Amino acid sequence: MSNLLKLSDVTKSFAGVRALRGVCFGLSGGEVHALIGENGAGKSTLIRVVTGAHLADSGTLQIAGQTIIRNSPVISRSLGVAVIYQQPALFGDLTVAENIAIALEPRTAWRAIRWNKRRAMARELLARVGSDISPDAEVRQLSMPQQQLVEIAKALGADARIFIMDEPTASLSDREVEHLFGVIKSLRQRDAGIVYISHRLEEIERIADRVTVLRDGTRVATHPMSEINRAEMIRLMVGRESSAIFPKTQVKPGAAVLELQNVCCNSTGVHGIDLSVRAGEIVGLAGLVGAGRTELARVLFGLTPADTGRIKIQGRTVQIRSPRQAIDLGIACLPEDRRKHGVILEMPVAQNITLSSLPRVSMRGWLSFRRERLIAHALVDRLGVKTASLSSATGTLSGGNQQKVALARWLAIEPKLVILDEPTQGVDVGAKSEIHRLMGELAQRGIAILMISSELPEILGMCDRIAVMHGGTITSVLDREKATQEKILDLALGLSGRKEAVPA
Amino acid sequence: KKEQAATVSSPVGKQVVIGMVPKSKGDEYFIACRKGADEAAEQLGVKLIWDGPTEPEAARQNEVVDDWITRGVDVIAVSVENKAGISTVLRKAREKGIKVITWDADSESDARDYFINQATPEGIGQSLMDNAAGVMQNKGEFALIMASRTAGNMIAWSAAVKARLTEKYPDIKLVAEEACEDRPILAFNQASAIIKANPNVKLIMTICAPGMPPTAEAVKQSGRTDVKVIGLGTPKANATYVHEGVTQAVILWNSVDLGYLTVHAAKALAEGRLKVGETSIDAGRLGKIEIKGDNVLLGSPFRFDKTNIDQFNF
Amino acid sequence: MTQNALNSVTMAGGRSGLMMRLLPMSQQLVVVVLLAIEIIIFSIVGRNFLTVENAFEVIRQNVEIGLLALALTPVIVAGGIDLSVGSLIALCAVVLGMSWQDWGLPLGVAVGVALLIGTAAGLLNGLLITRLGIAPLIVTLGSMSLFKGLAEGLMSGRAPFTHFSTWFNELGNRYLFGFLPEQVLIFVVAAIAFGLLLHRTTIGRTLVAIGFSFDGARYAGVPVCRRLLLVYCLSGLVAGLAAVIYVARVGEANAGAGRGYELYAITAVVLGGTSIFGGRGTVAGTLLALFAIGILRNGLRLADQPAELAGVLVGTLLIVAIIGNKLINQLTDLSAGRTLSIRRERGNPT
């Protein structure tokens, strides 16, 4: 067991926020070292210090036995560090093969390019992560999970000894997660070290050898996996005993809020959708990555309007051609990609919260800053958003708190129907249970909820009914009592179901 | 008695300040004018501020004059780019008690006190056309490139050229007429285009000082030795082309003298020596200069050619 | 406990709360300092510089560019750009002259026609940008050529339009109460209108959102296309207005009007602290920058210096202001415990 990585007393601040305070961390060859903590605990920052994307304010850093004075991405790479960032950092307009090549090919300046070799290399690396994405596909055409797979393939190709994975599974489905775990095991056998960050504790339990818990920028504990259990991890992360994670409150459903009859949208491959969501009901949308769940949400929110079929809101047939119309009809939509679509990172928290309900904070078009403050303050309190002030840029908040701001925006419009697309993706346990609590509260107030999630326990725990999608359509709708993990998986894989799945 | 008048409008110890605006500062013609103006300013002990657009631009002239009104000068002397536009501003200057002179190109006559007229349009037009006819042996096609279609003097001169043409030379034909906006590169391009488009053209007349050398350059590059150039310009810039035989003659009044005369007139005006009804003015080395109404006349134009061009250094 | 965490963060944020308010303004602060330096220098070396009259004169001479800069502020805040405004001044000026002189319309109506053409041209830009999704830089680079070419084509081979009615010409040269130039009044009204639009209305708020993130604004239900159409139309309308004022001031309408104004106006907007990437920007900053640039030219002339210096100084001003702003940001970062190099890394220069 060689010592691959050693950080001692690392401190790092951002304009007033102490992201890391005196953190120590180590990694040996052949080890999977899990790094866990709440949103904003400093996990990603720690990694960026290792990769050289950020410079530490103080502390020492050793990579592969060498002490690094001024780290940079170039230096860390040359010492065998490969990273899979939380957000895929690929060049959207280049092909998969080119993306892999840019990172891997030798950087002699005046060298001609060999296209075929690049393609072959890409194909081989992608096969190792169990994907057959075409090397010639443009990355921006790929879904988030597919991009994540390309990132992993890229890291594999770097022949690194230190792999850092920041929530690699956040957007992966079970099948791909299994593959990834296979890859990790083989890396471990080859004496590479892996730093693994995830909010999914069951994954940690399965794969980690050691766990380090961060809280508010300090290291609270490091334990071998064998000496710690899930409850203990949560306690260390949150600093308190956690309540039940999925506190489903029973609500008696009211009249149907949303009714869909044979809704089709050709451009996105969503077709033949029949579904209803009633007031106070939480309906889950399950399915594999690429099943078209996000596309359905986009149709309902008017981003890609439906071509045929009937959409009824509270019994009235409506046309939804733009998000504005959807909002006017009382539909809210929490998008999947939080940073791109969910919030506007540069805008202050308060302005983000009121952006969709400007009529409520204005009189005939004139803004009332007082009213804006009041509304934003109320929602920040209600959702427990951790923020320096209402005028902090939303981008400075941690992921979970950004998600809460995004949610607050939709609560501000006082919606009838809330569509949540992966609402707890990349959100820590504490924030996750708060979001779940909030969903229960909304349901109790008679709001209809349509929740997309790739986490089956979440779907099973929260939903009254579960619609399973496959190949762009809903193949089956299960009641809460009848749904099991196996059943849903079978339907999602298209192995059983009422309708024949037609490939898009 | 003159002494007394001088002290009335410019108190003892206060230097007369003259602001002079050319159409374009980088233009050799105006550089020559400035030379004369500087010479006179030094002789007379007046403060001369020389500023204007880098390239001819009516709006910028207005701004310079506006700023000088604020600054407070005694005389503003403008070579007018846009007659109607600047007249409003010049009237404003007069209302504020600033004396106004135009030179080289005139404004509306009620917007200034005097116009320093370098030559009458008829004089220029006749001289240009007669010289052209001489080169063309009184027949054939020629083309005209002028500095601008806006400026008052250009309009008057080209009209005078055409009047002379119809009056005296029935066998000569004007086949093209372009305006180069005082920009060398445009003159160059237009001359090239004219030569290409008109195989029979025998002469190009360029009524634009900065446009003349590029016109000659374009003719030279075309390889058409049968095409000749004449026009209004400064001697030094055209000397090589004159010696090469591309340019036959350069017509101009002595622009150094024009600047010189302007400053003399300006000082006289500021000191109250130049008054309505005056018929002549004493202009230093130029001697007595005739005044006709509110026009101060510089004299008749001058022809520069192979024989004399090297004697002039502007 | 959560409450506790909130509090501690709020406290930490207390200091950065003040910074948050000041930092986005730091560019404006730098410009204010530079402006003050200019004023001090010119009131020493210039004649009659520090007078009310001259202050109005500075504005009067910069009204056209100022109007363009005002209208470009919301365009740039919304993440766009409009390079066509300079050419549009030429086109509108020519149309004004033609419709009055050739078509015999009353001058008042001709002014209306010019404004209409301006708005229509802005609409054309806006439609190409929103309906076809072409980048604003490209659209307006094209329409810049187009408008300019149209203006030149209409004027080709003819003399500029001059000799407008006296009342019109005086519009650009008359002083209310003996000292307030009429077009300054128009400018002040426009400045207030744009300030309110950008900072006090929901429309302004949505423009900021669009500028920061087009997709983000769309997902928030902002009618992005309609908003963008609005700012480009306004930009066209204001260019038309600037054309009218230009013609009234200079007394001449030709195809050379407004040449290069787009870059002067953009320089003012950027100097005023508006981010070229959209989202960040204030009308007040633009006004400050306009003054800083305008005073430079005016002051140099009152100090009997050649105006060529102004070009060098404007360029230097812009670069110094931006560097000054960067330095301030870095220093405050340093005091907050960050190193210089970080900023540099993060500042994506592209």
Add this chain to the structure above:
Amino acid sequence: MTQNALNSVTMAGGRSGLMMRLLPMSQQLVVVVLLAIEIIIFSIVGRNFLTVENAFEVIRQNVEIGLLALALTPVIVAGGIDLSVGSLIALCAVVLGMSWQDWGLPLGVAVGVALLIGTAAGLLNGLLITRLGIAPLIVTLGSMSLFKGLAEGLMSGRAPFTHFSTWFNELGNRYLFGFLPEQVLIFVVAAIAFGLLLHRTTIGRTLVAIGFSFDGARYAGVPVCRRLLLVYCLSGLVAGLAAVIYVARVGEANAGAGRGYELYAITAVVLGGTSIFGGRGTVAGTLLALFAIGILRNGLRLADQPAELAGVLVGTLLIVAIIGNKLINQLTDLSAGRTLSIRRERGNPT
């Protein structure tokens, strides 16, 4: 069955394999078509249009703008912009004239000085952009004023430099083998060099990566700052070269040289299909676009049409080409089962 779903994606990728090669080229295809139309029309209406001599003449007259466009292609591909090249031509031309006439350097050395000044100016831009992380648009907007002002200041109140040695003047006007203008040779060499740099070397590929994503390139270990410095220096050097050729061709050096060239050059680059956001772009496209614009101007003249038309037509050309490209993309999208609306949404117009 999962395999099935995955396959369908892969298949879609397969199709897009061919398209991938063609689609980014579609803008060039549109330009080729427009170019063909131009050639057909002008060979009918123009005199002596379709001759080898005229083809060279078209290039000869556009060498300066063409060189700028070549050098701007990698700059824009790397996500930058350089507005200062036009002013830099003026500065280098003036410096060339001064160092020869005033400082009495041999003309060959003076040319070297001009090229050096150009490179140094480019380096200045590059340093401000990379070291201080200021947006290229802002830096070069500032340096545009600066260089222009310097050139005007150096020239202020003096006559343009003329009467260069005959050998130098002939450099811009001599024909090798009786038909090949010398500066066309320089241009061809430059075009090949830039083509190789951008498309056949790893430097070119890293520029593409920087253009697509600055941070991404940084994380991938690309030495972004060095690469950006390189392209801005090249851009300055080429502006210097263009200045030398300009002076040789026109036989005059003054501060008006190169005015507005930056926008012509950018128009050519953009028309040639280079994305203004960086990443996408080819030297071949730039060359095509240069021809399309140059032929327009030349053909109009040979057809005895007023040159003013060229402005309108260049603007129209740019807009038509971009719209044509959009339509092709949309049609291929449609045939691949996607609707117009999707593209529109995704094409973030800002």
